[in-house]
Amino acid sequence: EPEVTQTPSHQVTQMGQEVILRCVPISNHLYFYWYRQILGQKVEFLVSFYNNEISEKSEIFDDQFSVERPDGSNFTLKIRSTKLEDSAMYFCASSDLRTMNTEAFFGQGTRLTVV
Amino acid sequence: GESVGLHLPTLSVQEGDNSIINCAYSNSASDYFIWYKQESGKGPQFIIDIRSNMDKRQGQRVTVLLNKTVKHLSLQIAATQPGDSAVYFCAALDSARQLTFGSGTQLTVLP
Structure with a gap:
């Protein structure tokens, strides 16, 4: 069964450092997303990406965040200067919405821990 | 209502009983409503969706009901099993294909 893979599974970084979270979406999917979940809270939308550009982003996704699809398989989230409050689980997701398939695969x- | 911080709504059911998990939404413009299951340490997993012009949709052991009048969504799980223990999130999909998640409900299945 196809799946979305993310690396690393856990990243510890010092405040102010840059981190890059990596994702390999499902190969024939066209839409890519990043979500974040602070411990014990709901999943929050960060950004969606389609056709090599950001299609939507939330208030959380400020200038410290960026996304990139550097090649045909990877999708990355970069946080330029991490803050303590960036500590959370970051989920990548992808979907194929050409056929109105609503199923986003996560x-x-x-787990990003900023110390 | 909304839950904040660590205080997720909880639901405990006996194994074999039916479970009903509820969700309220605010955005009437959502195209689809979706239920996700999240097990500890894992990402959300799609369970079932319902288009906004439908009232009911059934899957394997699960049924989703949509009441647009009161903006209410429910997930019914028949014959709940221990493997159903997880946090369940409802989510709304808008025309921009953005998922907005609800706060989640922790379902615990008792032996």
Whole structure:
């Protein structure tokens, strides 16, 4: 069964450092997303990406965040200067919405801990 | 209502009983409503969706009901099993293909 894979599974970084979270979406999917979940809270939308550009982003996704699809398989989330409050689980997801398939497939997540 | 911080709504059911998990939404413009299941340490997993012009949709052991009048969505799980223990989120999909998740309900299945 196809799946979204994320690396690393856990990242510890010092405040102010840059981190890059990596994702490999499902190969024939066209829409890619990043979500974040602070411990014990709901999943929050960060950004969606389609046709090599950001299609939507939330208030959380400020200038410290960026996304990139550097090649045909990877999708990355970069946080330029991490803050303590960036500590959370970050989930990548992908979907194929050409046929109105609403099912977004989520990866296992990267736990980011900022110290 | 909304839950904040660590205080997720909880639901405990006996194994074999039916479970009903509820969700309220605010955006009437959503195209689809979707239920996700999240097990500990994992990402959300799609369970079932319902288009906004439908009232009911059934899957394997699950039924989703949509009441647009009161903006209410429910997930019914028949014959709940231990493997159903997880946090369940409802989510709304808008025309921009953005998912907005609800707060989640922790379902615990008792032996």
